[in-house]
Amino acid sequence: MFIRIGRKSTLAHAPESLARTGPGLSTTGLEKWDWLATDRVPEDSLQRLMAHPQLPQVQYRVVQGALAFAAANREFQSLAADAGSFFLCCVAVYMDCTGGLTHRRLRAMTGGSGLISAGRATALLWRLRASGMIEAASDDSRRFVAAPAIRAIMRERLRVEFEPLSLLDPDIAPLMARFDAPGIFDMLMIQLGEDLIGSAGRPDTRLQDMGRLLAHNCGIMVLYALIEAMGDDSQFPPRGSARVSVSVLARRFGLSRSHVLRVLRMMEEMGWLTSEGDLRTLGPRLGAELRTFHALMALGALRAACRALRGPVPAPAAA
Numbered sequence: 409m410f411i412r413i414g415r416k417s418t419l420a421h422a423p424e425s426l427a428r429t430g431p432g433l434s435t436t437g438l439e440k441w442d443w444l445a446t447d448r449v450p451e452d453s454l455q456r457l458m459a460h461p462q463l464p465q466v467q468y469r470v471v472q473g474a475l476a477f478a479a480a481n482r483e484f485q486s487l488a489a490d491a492g493s494f495f496l497c498c499v500a501v502y503m504d505c506t507g508g509l510t511h512r513r514l515r516a517m518t519g520g521s522g523l524i525s526a527g528r529a530t531a532l533l534w535r536l537r538a539s540g541m542i543e544a545a546s547d548d549s550r551r552f553v554a555a556p557a558i559r560a561i562m563r564e565r566l567r568v569e570f571e572p573l574s575l576l577d578p579d580i581a582p583l584m585a586r587f588d589a590p591g592i593f594d595m596l597m598i599q600l601g602e603d604l605i606g607s608a609g610r611p612d613t614r615l616q617d618m619g620r621l622l623a624h625n626c627g628i629m630v631l632y633a634l635i636e637a638m639g640d641d642s643q644f645p646p647r648g649s650a651r652v653s654v655s656v657l658a659r660r661f662g663l664s665r666s667h668v669l670r671v672l673r674m675m676e677e678m679g680w681l682t683s684e685g686d687l688r689t690l691g692p693r694l695g696a697e698l699r700t701f702h703a704l705m706a707l708g709a710l711r712a713a714c715r716a717l718r719g720p721v722p723a724p725a726a727a
Contacts, residue, residue, distance in 0.1 A: 437579030438714035441707060449707060457703040462575040464644035467702050469575075471632045473568035478629055478661070484561050485629075486662065487535060491622035495604060496532050500542065501562050502601025504554040505594040509542065511550070563593050566600075569709050576706060583713045595716040603708050617678045618701050621671070626661045630671045633657060634681070634688055645698060649689040 443450050457463065478485045488494040496514075503509040514533060515526040533552075536542045541558035545551040567587065573580045586592050621627040638646035657668045672688075675681040679693035 436582070436714050436717040438577065438710055438717065441577070441710035442714045443711070449704070453707060454700075454703055457576065457706055458699050460576055463699065463703065463706075464642070466572040466575050466706065467644040467698065468640060469572035470568060470702060470705075471635050473571070475629065475632050475636060477565055477568050481561055481564070482662070483539060484541075484558075485626075487532070487539065487541070489625045489629075489661075490627070491619075492528065493532055496529055497536070497541075497558070497562070498597075498601060498604055500533070500536060500552075501554050501558060502597050502605070504542075504552075505597050505601070508545070509552040509554070559593065562597070563588070566593070566596060569705060570713065573706060573709060573713070577710060580710065580713050583717050592716055595719075596712050599712040599715050600708065603712070612700075612704065614700050615697065615704075617680070618697055620674065620678070624671055624674070625667065626663055627671050627674075629661055630657055630663075630668060631675065631680075633660060634690065637688070638690065643695075645690045645694055647690075649687050651686045652688050653686045 441453060443453065484497075488497045500509055500514065503513060511530065511533060514529055533542075536558070537544075537552065541555055541561075542552040543555050545553050570580070570587070571584060574584065583592070621631060634650070634652055635645050637650040637652045638648055639650070641647055654665050654668045654672070657663070658665045661668075672681065672683065675694075676683060679691045680697075681691055681694070682689045
């Protein structure tokens with residue numbers, strides 16, 4: 409998962425340059441996804457996405473992309489294996505894009521989120537530095553900058569979420585054509601970071617079970633691996649059953665067998681999964697929660713795409 413979106417948007421927290429429309433601003437075709445006049449994600453926008461006939465294919469592509477990303481970036485995956493750690497990595501890059509990453513600013517920003525403690529933020533900050541993801545600024549040893557490695561990794565993680573959106577709205581094509589251009593990544597991270605920080609501690613009540621899964625190390629990846637094992641289907645998640653052993657899942661994600669068992673049993677308790685030995689079948693309750701989860705993710709990404717393409721507000725003309 410890239411971004412947690414609660415029912416409330418973060419318009420009040422957004423930079424003014426990202427929160428205005430009007431004469432002189434370029435239009436993107438994506439304005440229909442940019443809820444500027446309300447402090448809540450519009451229900452009609454959410455329902456429109458959830459009913460889109462291509463949403464199941466978007467979901468399959470997100471699952472496949474996330475699994476491929478995890479396999480190709482094992483060190484980063486181990487750093488950001490649960491929602492709290494991934495949140496911190498996103499906030500670190502966001503801070504780098506908005507004036508600088510310092511230990512004090514990071515603790516202050518994450519300590520009140522309810523998602524990760526200030527102490528854990530400190531520990532992960534030093535893990536990021538030890539792994540070469542961040543480095544001390546040349547002009548101030550108290551300030552860190554995001555290394556090219558974490559910027560490249562985060563860009564590829566964003567690509568997993570953004571590329572499939574062309575199935576929902578072809579107007580995102582100009583963004584994807586410029587996805588690797590200088591400045592686009594920073595503009596996306598600023599908007600997504602504002603949403604992430606604003607929604608932390610205010611999870612959508614419709615996604616309580618998903619929140620429990622995301623809090624577990626590689627919980628979402630275990631679920632995605634089960635979905636992958638079922639094969640493609642005309643609906644999402646796929647119907648049918650597949651044999652998937654605890655040992656295989658543990659080796660794939662570098663987890664203990666006991667941890668994988670805890671995650672599987674939690675999914676069974678939530679009505680998402682039934683197991684007969686190694687034979688796994690996804691339950692009917694899973695589909696509705698994943699549809700809401702992926703639709704909210706897509707809404708946040710489409711709004712960020714709109715604002716990144718629109719760019720900053722032009723300065724007023726001199727009198």
